[in-house]
Amino acid sequence: MLSALFIAMLTAITVWWLLIQRLKDKPWLKQGVVPTSQETVTSSAPKVGLWVFLAVVSSLFGLFASAYMMRVGGHGGLVTWQALDEPSVLWINTLVLVLASGAMQVARNRIDADDFTGGRSYFLTAGLLTVVFLAGQIFAWQQARAGGNLGPGSPAYAFFVLLTAVHGLHLIGGLWVLGRTTARIFRVDANSVVARSRLRLSVQLCTTYWHWLLLIWLGVFALLLST
Amino acid sequence: MAYVAIADRDHPMHDPQTWIEKYVWSQDHKVIAIQYGSVAIGVGLVALALSLLMRLQIGFPDTFPFITPYNYYQFVTMHGMIMVIYLLTALFLGGFGNYLIPLMCGARDMVFPYLNMLSFWVYLLSVIVLLASFFVPGGPTGGGWTLYPPQTVLEGTPGHDWGILLMLLSLAIFIVAFTMGGLNYVTTVLQARCRGMTLMRMPLSVWGIFVATILGLLAFPALLVAAIMMILDRLIGTSFFMPAIMSLGEIAETDGGSPVLFQHLFWFFGHPEVYIVALPAFGIVSDLLSTHARKNIFGYRMMVWAIVAIGALSFIVWAHHMYVSGMNPYFGFFFATTTLIIAIPTAIKVYNWVLTLWRADIQINIPNLFAIGFIFTFVHGGLTGLFLGNVTVDLPLSDTYFVIGHFHMVMGVSPVMVLFGAIYHWFPKISGKMPNQTLGYIHFWMTFLGTYAIYLPMHYIGILGMPRRYYAYGTTDFIPESAHAVNEAITIAAIVVAVAQLIFLVNVFYSLRKGKQAPDNPWGATTLEWQTPQTPPVHGNWGPKLPVVYRWAYDYSVPGEPKDFIPQNEPPKGHHSLANS
Numbered sequence: 106m107l108s109a110l111f112i113a114m115l116t117a118i119t120v121w122w123l124l125i126q127r128l129k130d131k132p133w134l135k136q137g138v139v140p141t142s143q144e145t146v147t148s149s150a151p152k153v154g155l156w157v158f159l160a161v162v163s164s165l166f167g168l169f170a171s172a173y174m175m176r177v178g179g180h181g182g183l184v185t186w187q188a189l190d191e192p193s194v195l196w197i198n199t200l201v202l203v204l205a206s207g208a209m210q211v212a213r214n215r216i217d218a219d220d221f222t223g224g225r226s227y228f229l230t231a232g233l234l235t236v237v238f239l240a241g242q243i244f245a246w247q248q249a250r251a252g253g254n255l256g257p258g259s260p261a262y263a264f265f266v267l268l269t270a271v272h273g274l275h276l277i278g279g280l281w282v283l284g285r286t287t288a289r290i291f292r293v294d295a296n297s298v299v300a301r302s303r304l305r306l307s308v309q310l311c312t313t314y315w316h317w318l319l320l321i322w323l324g325v326f327a328l329l330l331s332t
Numbered sequence: 333m334a335y336v337a338i339a340d341r342d343h344p345m346h347d348p349q350t351w352i353e354k355y356v357w358s359q360d361h362k363v364i365a366i367q368y369g370s371v372a373i374g375v376g377l378v379a380l381a382l383s384l385l386m387r388l389q390i391g392f393p394d395t396f397p398f399i400t401p402y403n404y405y406q407f408v409t410m411h412g413m414i415m416v417i418y419l420l421t422a423l424f425l426g427g428f429g430n431y432l433i434p435l436m437c438g439a440r441d442m443v444f445p446y447l448n449m450l451s452f453w454v455y456l457l458s459v460i461v462l463l464a465s466f467f468v469p470g471g472p473t474g475g476g477w478t479l480y481p482p483q484t485v486l487e488g489t490p491g492h493d494w495g496i497l498l499m500l501l502s503l504a505i506f507i508v509a510f511t512m513g514g515l516n517y518v519t520t521v522l523q524a525r526c527r528g529m530t531l532m533r534m535p536l537s538v539w540g541i542f543v544a545t546i547l548g549l550l551a552f553p554a555l556l557v558a559a560i561m562m563i564l565d566r567l568i569g570t571s572f573f574m575p576a577i578m579s580l581g582e583i584a585e586t587d588g589g590s591p592v593l594f595q596h597l598f599w600f601f602g603h604p605e606v607y608i609v610a611l612p613a614f615g616i617v618s619d620l621l622s623t624h625a626r627k628n629i630f631g632y633r634m635m636v637w638a639i640v641a642i643g644a645l646s647f648i649v650w651a652h653h654m655y656v657s658g659m660n661p662y663f664g665f666f667f668a669t670t671t672l673i674i675a676i677p678t679a680i681k682v683y684n685w686v687l688t689l690w691r692a693d694i695q696i697n698i699p700n701l702f703a704i705g706f707i708f709t710f711v712h713g714g715l716t717g718l719f720l721g722n723v724t725v726d727l728p729l730s731d732t733y734f735v736i737g738h739f740h741m742v743m744g745v746s747p748v749m750v751l752f753g754a755i756y757h758w759f760p761k762i763s764g765k766m767p768n769q770t771l772g773y774i775h776f777w778m779t780f781l782g783t784y785a786i787y788l789p790m791h792y793i794g795i796l797g798m799p800r801r802y803y804a805y806g807t808t809d810f811i812p813e814s815a816h817a818v819n820e821a822i823t824i825a826a827i828v829v830a831v832a833q834l835i836f837l838v839n840v841f842y843s844l845r846k847g848k849q850a851p852d853n854p855w856g857a858t859t860l861e862w863q864t865p866q867t868p869p870v871h872g873n874w875g876p877k878l879p880v881v882y883r884w885a886y887d888y889s890v891p892g893e894p895k896d897f898i899p900q901n902e903p904p905k906g907h908h909s910l911a912n913s
Contacts, residue, residue: 115550116644123531123640130532132884133628136904138528150443150523154515157549161511165553168597172557172572175593260588263570267561 115160155310159317162275166321169271170328173264177332189261191329192248198241199326205234206319213312216290216305225290228308231315232283235276242269261332268325272318279314286311347871359445360871361430364452366762368426371452375459376419377833382411384830391823393804401803402490405474408801409491410462412477413499416605417506418459420747424612425510425548426455428754429517429541431762435861436538438526438879438901440872442516451516454509462502468494476801478598481573481591485566487580497566500559507552507559517545526860528881532636533900535859535885536629539636540615543643544608551604551647558597565589592657599650606743607646611639613750614681617703619885620753621685623857624700625692626896628886631684638677645674655723656730664723671721675714682711693889693896698772699855702753705780706746713742716791731801734794737787745783752779752836759840760854761861764868765847771839778832785825789818856897859885863899882907 177186208231215224246266286307294300348354358364386407389399399407430448434441442448465472474490475483483489484496491499521542525534534542561572565586573594574586622629629635651659651667685707694700716738720726729735752775759767793815798805805811853862865875879901887898 116647119546119644120640130530130633132530132532132632133886136883137907138880138882150519153522154444154519157515157518158511161514161549161553164550165556168554168557168600172561172593172597175596176572176590260571263564263572267564271560 149306151306151310152313155313159314162317163321165271166268166325169268170324173268173328173332176260176264186332187259187261188332189249189259189265189329190252191265192245192252194241194245194248195326195329198238198245199322201234201238201241202319202322205231205238206315208234209312209315213308216308219295219301221290221293221295221304224308225287228283228287228290228311232280232287235280235283235315239273239276242273245269265329268329272322272325275318275321279311279318282307282314283311357449359441359449361434361442361445361448362762362869364448365427365429365431367452368422368430368455369428371456371459372419372423372427375414375463376423378463379411379414379419380830380833382407382414384826386411387823387826389803391820402474403471404803405476406472406490406495409474409477409479409499410465410472413503414462415744416477416609417503418462420609420743420751421510421548421605422455423751424609424747425517425541425545426452426513428537428612428616428758429513429545431758432537432861433517433520433541434524435864435869435873436535436859437521437524438529438860438874438881439520439524440874440878442520443524444516444519447512448516451509451513454505454512458502458505458509461498461505465491465495465498465502468498470494473499478595478602479562480598481562481565481589481594482575482577482586485562485574486577486584497563500563500566503559504556504563507556510548510552514545514549517541518549526878526881529860529900532633533881533884536615536618536632536635536639537612537859538615539639540611540613540618543639544611547604547611547643547646548608551601551608554597554601558594558601561597562594592654595654595657596651599653600647602653603650604643604646607642609743609747611643613706613747614639614642616754617706617750618681618685618688619859620699620703620750620757621688622886622888623757623855624695624697624703625689626695626856626888627688627692628888629684630687630690631680632884632886634680635684638680641677642674645670645677649674652721652726655726661723668721668723672718675718675721678714682707682714698767698769698776699753699757701773701776701780702749702756705776706749706753709741709749709780709783710746712788713738713740713746717742728797729794731799732794733790733798733800736800737790737794740787740790741783745787749780752776755840757855758861759843760850760867761864762868763844763847764850765843766850766854767843767847768839771835771842775832775836775839778835779829782825782829782832786822786829789822793818853899856895858883858887858897858899860900863901 179186208227212224212227212231215221215227246269249262249265286304289304289307293304348358348360354360355363358367385396385399386404388396389404430442433439462472470491470493472491473479473484473495475485475492475496479496479499485492489496521534521538525531561570564570565572565574569585571586571589573591574584574589575591576587577584618629618635649667649671651663652671655664655667689704716734720729720735720738756767756772759765794800796812796815797810798815805816850867852864852867855862860879860881861869863879864873880903881900882903883898883900885900887893887900889896890898
């Protein structure tokens, strides 16, 4: 159901977008050069590429969430769902990821204002906080296992580890890009307009990615808490 | 311009410096397209050989001792998965998507060429992992191409130990490859169209590939989710899909999983997958028909909207594959209704193809024969889909050869007809050589008539009640002797069709070596890929200046014009070209 809603939302966005792209045109009647999207577009290919990728990531988590909810709901006359006591450390982890996202935003603002030294510190702080978050998630796995009566055979525990692990893997991918961008911040030629603009773009992309993964984590956490 | 794909060329653009960079680690979309196409056709031949082995067993049981029940199911599984994923999806999107999108949109390349190169190599890895399962203990999985748990991972099923793991791993790798390619296709269409190329001036081939890619990007994650969860069930004993079950007389350790959950995930991917294959075919066949009938496509705008509508609807019909799994009757009603609704935009497309041909100057050549052949096979496959979309009709037919006949016509033969039409159509541009006509005609007629000889009788034996998936039928009262005779005939037809594909391969290699030199635009086509300065197009496609588009892609037989086609980049009368400004 969740996935169907997600797809419906994306479809609505697509149809709306197609409509504003003059899809009502009668191309057989018009000749000559007409303004294309290139002449009015403000975004760039990497930004569009990232948003397409985030749609794929969202679809992935939406489907995991759908599977989770179907299982919790006793789909197909299954045995009763044994809920997991969510480890308390997840609250701290959530706060850490919020801070990471915030630090990333400050870094972006600083670098947009050509303050590379300040931006660098916040950028690295965001990375560090993300590493802390990931370590906290691993601790949460242990806490859940130690505190509850649920083993690996338990669907609740397995779903918990799976959802957090897939989210963590996406963050690790982000950290790899963050590492490369950090190296670029250190060697940026502040006099080069092109280099500054490329760096800004990289930081903007990282920021978008971090915010989005924070939103996904909040969704996953809410889902876990709701059962 | 901010990026090279749509920039006039004042600096080098990842130009290859060495042979390796040009042909192996190439970032050129055309080379990557050929790499994708070659691997897809290569692995498709493996799947073709597997289908022949299956048919030999069904047509002539107890004749071939090397075909055991164990490996019969492995052949079934690998044939299905390879054909749907590793051949059709890869060839339409990785092959034709790569080749056509930048050329038809007037770009120099994909917007992320490095990612595009990675996409191919990761795809190749997925194929290698898949084929490796033939060489591991136990061989490849024999759980059926749908990989339903619990039997896929239980002892007793062929390849339940290594085979299924390699299959799932290979699928996961394929999805990574597809995502890398798909990001490129979507972003290139959105961001790298040349000046004047509005969305509504794009050829329908690009529309089909574009929407199919969006479907793939949203649907493949469902397969990834299912694959990850099943790998965990198989490897570390989780119970996502595995219920409490007795296996070979012993109680398995699993408990509480849902096999039906897997079916939902699989078909949430599986049904859009039909359209991931079909939409590019719809788009390409529209362009083939219009070009070779020398007439504008009928109802272009409606065709675009039909592609979008089919894409959206394809996400809400998946459970019609699961009627027999036992579902709430209201669900069955819902999914039967949505399934029948999707027939409306599909029918619009069929009518428009036929109306495009109506009173047109139809050229009888190989690409057009395949395109027209597609209309026949697709209508036949589509109409039998209406039967199976209804719950009450589906229930008795679901496990019979009727289903095999239906889906092979609609998503096997039909897309393959388009693929062949497309290969013959673009072969002159890709290779610079014309394909051999005689061999092409022989290939078409043997394939077209041969596939009818295979799949039409299957509907008949399906209605008789002949179950699918069986290794051997023995003697049963409800299967008459004539059905066995039909099966023999089907097998002979399958061998003939397989030989026809060898003729195609001979044609490709012969034409590459000895074919006549192709002119730049042998079919008199309007779309941009035929207007490149060189044939085959060189790296960067367009020389120093990008093309400028002044019209839609279907100006054929325009009254009062001296030629029967006007290329998209030809300015209207009284305008001077902006391409050099």
